[in-house]
Amino acid sequence: MAGAVPVLVTRPQREAAQWVEGLRGHGLAARALPLIDIRALQAPELVQALAQARERLAQYRAVMFVSPNAVGHFFQDFKPNPLSVGVDQAPTAIDTRAWAPGPGTVQALVQAGVAAGRIAAPAAGSAQFDSEALWHCVAAQVRPGDRVLIVRGSGAPAVEGGQGRQWLAEQLRAAGAAVDLVAAYERAAPQLSQEDLALARDAAHGHGLWLFSSSEALAHLQALLPQQDWRQARAIATHPRIAQAARHAGFGAVHECRPTLSDVATSIKSLYAH
Structure with missing residues (x-):
């Protein structure tokens, strides 16, 4: 089940690519959706x-x-x-x-x-x-x-x-x-393609899992989709302050975990094991 759920990695492009590769190595369907342009x-x-x-x-x-x-x-x-x-x-x-x-x-x-x-x-x-x-x-x-x-x-x-x-x-x-x-x-803030925006909207409706390692990335997402309802959205946050920001933004389910690849992968898998 977890392997079919798109995990959207919101780190800057270079780091996102590394995390996507690592998460795919754990059997997860990760995709890069960088929300910070460096x-x-x-x-x-x-x-x-x-x-x-x-x-x-x-x-x-x-x-x-x-x-x-x-x-x-x-x-x-x-x-x-x-x-x-x-x-x-x-x-x-x-x-x-x-x-x-x-x-x-x-x-x-x-x-x-x-x-x-x-x-x-x-x-x-x-x-x-x-x-x-x-x-x-x-x-x-x-x-x-x-x-x-x-x-x-x-x-x-x-x-x-x-x-x-x-x-x-x-x-x-x-x-x-x-x-x-x-x-x-x-x-x-990044310039997202129409394909990326569609992916973001799908994830906002629960058809994906957001991975946030920065409150700034979350703020950029809100600015890109200002009218979006996030109550069906699910997120993993790698710091309590980021988790708090996601909850404040209206994300329906926000889970916290340590910011290491193995911990993130384990946390994601655990969400879909129940």
């Missing part, structure tokens, strides 16, 4: 700010990357990667650490050449992969006077410094650290 920075002043942040990398105690997209756009054309030297090598190497909120970002950092010994992230068995879980791991490392850079995205129209992770920035400042914020990419 693109390079367009505004010259934001491009310049990103370049300056790269140049100042050695001044930071740590750099927090909010997502795999943050990693990819920050290190794009930034070679050699200054964080690729192991922490026990080259005494003159910079001492900057990389922070990641979850395994997807950790994987992106490793693929970008960041030495594993430089990465701090929540343990694989954590209940959630978010700012709170990351802060639990790194709070003891923060010293008064440290400088931390948060690399994030910006909504459209793009704004200086980007948006998101305000809670983490507040914790860092309360601990005495100086926090800089830089946008590495832009997020925007």
